[in-house]
Amino acid sequence: MTAATDMTSIPGARPVARKTPKAGFDLFFRNASFGAALLVLVLLAGIMISMIIGGWPAFREFGLGFITSSVWDTQNEQYGAWPAIVGTLSTALIALVIGVPLSLGIAVYLTQLAPAWFKKPVATAIELLAAVPSIIYGMWGLFVFVPLFAANVQIPVSNIVEGMPILGTILYSRSPSGLGIFTAGFILAFMIVPFIASITRDMLEQIPSVLRESAYGIGATTWEVVRHVLVPQAGVSIIGAIMLGLGRALGETMAVTFVVGNANRLSASILDPGSTIASRIANEFNEAMGLQLNALIALGCILFFVTFVVLVIARLLVARVKRY
Amino acid sequence: MTMTTTPRELPHTPWGRVRQSRRTADRLMKIIATAFTFCAIFVLFWILGMLLVKGIGGLSLATFTAVTPGPGTEGGGLANAIVGSFVLTFLGIAIATPIGVLAGTWLAEYGKGSQLANLIRFINDILLSAPSILIGLFVYVILVEPFRGYSGWAGGVALGIIAIPVIVRTTEDMLNLVPGPLREAGAALGAPPSVVITSVTWRAAKAGMVTGILLALARIAGETAPLLFTALNNNFWFSPSLAGGVSNLPVTIYQFASAPYENWQQLAWAGSLIITISILLLSIIARRIVAGGK
Numbered sequence: 001m002t003a004a005t006d007m008t009s010i011p012g013a014r015p016v017a018r019k020t021p022k023a024g025f026d027l028f029f030r031n032a033s034f035g036a037a038l039l040v041l042v043l044l045a046g047i048m049i050s051m052i053i054g055g056w057p058a059f060r061e062f063g064l065g066f067i068t069s070s071v072w073d074t075q076n077e078q079y080g081a082w083p084a085i086v087g088t089l090s091t092a093l094i095a096l097v098i099g100v101p102l103s104l105g106i107a108v109y110l111t112q113l114a115p116a117w118f119k120k121p122v123a124t125a126i127e128l129l130a131a132v133p134s135i136i137y138g139m140w141g142l143f144v145f146v147p148l149f150a151a152n153v154q155i156p157v158s159n160i161v162e163g164m165p166i167l168g169t170i171l172y173s174r175s176p177s178g179l180g181i182f183t184a185g186f187i188l189a190f191m192i193v194p195f196i197a198s199i200t201r202d203m204l205e206q207i208p209s210v211l212r213e214s215a216y217g218i219g220a221t222t223w224e225v226v227r228h229v230l231v232p233q234a235g236v237s238i239i240g241a242i243m244l245g246l247g248r249a250l251g252e253t254m255a256v257t258f259v260v261g262n263a264n265r266l267s268a269s270i271l272d273p274g275s276t277i278a279s280r281i282a283n284e285f286n287e288a289m290g291l292q293l294n295a296l297i298a299l300g301c302i303l304f305f306v307t308f309v310v311l312v313i314a315r316l317l318v319a320r321v322k323r324y
Numbered sequence: 325m326t327m328t329t330t331p332r333e334l335p336h337t338p339w340g341r342v343r344q345s346r347r348t349a350d351r352l353m354k355i356i357a358t359a360f361t362f363c364a365i366f367v368l369f370w371i372l373g374m375l376l377v378k379g380i381g382g383l384s385l386a387t388f389t390a391v392t393p394g395p396g397t398e399g400g401g402l403a404n405a406i407v408g409s410f411v412l413t414f415l416g417i418a419i420a421t422p423i424g425v426l427a428g429t430w431l432a433e434y435g436k437g438s439q440l441a442n443l444i445r446f447i448n449d450i451l452l453s454a455p456s457i458l459i460g461l462f463v464y465v466i467l468v469e470p471f472r473g474y475s476g477w478a479g480g481v482a483l484g485i486i487a488i489p490v491i492v493r494t495t496e497d498m499l500n501l502v503p504g505p506l507r508e509a510g511a512a513l514g515a516p517p518s519v520v521i522t523s524v525t526w527r528a529a530k531a532g533m534v535t536g537i538l539l540a541l542a543r544i545a546g547e548t549a550p551l552l553f554t555a556l557n558n559n560f561w562f563s564p565s566l567a568g569g570v571s572n573l574p575v576t577i578y579q580f581a582s583a584p585y586e587n588w589q590q591l592a593w594a595g596s597l598i599i600t601i602s603i604l605l606l607s608i609i610a611r612r613i614v615a616g617g618k
Contacts, residue, residue: 133546251455
């Protein structure tokens with residue numbers, strides 16, 4: 001009743017009562033959101049430029065030798081990045097060797113094997129593995145995993161391989177403290193598992209179920225469906241997911257700093273202490289001055305370009321995934 | 325899936341033996357995949373169990389009321405570090421939220437489909453996975469070195485830069501889920517785009533956008549590396565001006581964990597427990613909101 005009377009009265013009586021937004025706000029809002037979006041580009045460019053400028057004195061001083069030299073001598077101001085580069089690449093490689101099979105197994109379990117009621121809690125647990133801060137992985141590594149690893153793996157392995165031709169070099173440990181390149185890679189593996197596993201799971205879920213059903217229809221087993229239907233379908237994106245994990249492993253800092261041993265020299269054994277680019281920066285930055293500071297930022301510059309290339313390739317390969 | 329293998333025996337076919345080996349391979353892979361999954365879950369519970377066992381002994385009233393002790397000083401707590409962490413984290417979120425929401429809005433509403441939007445989305449994804457230590461170095465170069473000193477502001481900016489891509493990504497994703505007719509209805513009433521976005525689209529996507537902010541909060545609350553070069557740490561209450569180092573939990577844990585003082589180590593464990601529980605709770609709450617919104 002009242003509604004009816006209101007309706008008749010609207011045209012004449014209350015045309016001005018409605019808020020009329022000004023065109024100025026519209027323009028302002030559009031420009032503000034555009035500016036915010038551009039800021040994302042500015043940030044990346046800013047990181048790139050600041051790394052180059054900050055590291056420039058070191059690059060100028062040592063030239064290409066900065067990358068190839070293994071000397072890191074604070075007293076005589078000689079800096080070379082080679083041991084840190086090797087450490088970064090080898091810890092990341094070990095992390096992939098352990099982490100990739102784990103992640104793929106988890107993705108297969110979550111999409112093909114787990115009972116429906118169990119999927120959600122398992123998926124949540126795997127994702128919580130990504131929420132645990134890096135520094136907690138470092139503490140777990142240093143106080144729990146390292147002593148176990150030293151006593152049960154490192155010392156026995158060193159005793160066995162001592163004197164052997166190749167294994168004696170790669171696996172013999174001169175100081176079996178549990179700290180080292182391998183330990184860092186092992187802990188990194190569990191840190192990258194949730195990222196690779198969840199992207200791979202999404203890729204497998206996006207594959208049309210018709211494909212799966214037709215394979216089952218001609219009598220394929222679950223494993224054969226995974227191996228011959230799902231993996232070839234999702235292959236490229238799975239490689240992308242793995243590279244995304246690689247990007248994480250290359251730049252991970254706190255966990256690695258705790259367990260890598262922070263040795264400045266290069267060792268042929270993966271059970272010996274070493275350092276990565278990120279761990280060296282975290283370790284030395286606050287005491288560094290002058291050229292050492294520039295050398296550390298130059299290390300950051302190298303890390304930036306390596307991870308940038310890896311992440312660009314990874315993102316191009318997984319471009320169709322909706323999550324992160 | 326139940327129709328995969330018929331249990332009927334066909335004794336005369338030459339396939340019998342092949343089928344057995346295929347079945348073995350299938351079973352083996354199922355066992356391995358299941359074992360790997362439980363291995364990862366085991367590690368999660370191992371870490372949580374370790375934090376509970378070692379951290380709970382360090383929790384007391386003093387943990388939340390006393391400031392962090394200096395080297396060799398008895399007792400002490402984490403009060404200043406906890407408050408400092410809150411301040412830095414919320415400063416980071418306060419910086420990142422408007423920028424992230426607006427940028428995500430531009431990507432979903434204005435720039436949609438344009439080359440520039442695709443580029444920005446791509447770069448945002450790169451920033452999302454960029455090593456946080458590099459963000460710390462970047463803020464050191466632009467804010468700490470020129471102003472000659474570590475500060476809470478630099479720490480907040482570093483955390484904000486890490487949070488921005490998370491918020492951009494979730495905002496865009498959530499806005500893309502809002503059905504187009506809703507926008508058209510708004511436009512049909514005569515509302516300009518800005519009003520349609522703020523009072524129709526944003527309102528419809530509110531739960532998802534809040535989730536993005538919570539996830540960003542969870543992401544930056546435990547970040548340590550970028551704070552090492554920006555906010556640093558100290559054993560005192562921060563000054564309200566946020567000039568100078570600001571005490572915070574992650575860097576305190578880092579410094580206390582491997583120190584030779586027993587009370588420092590105990591506090592490092594207590595701090596780890598506090599920070600991990602808060603982050604896991606935040607992540608679970610964020611997940612709940614998403615699940616409830618659908």
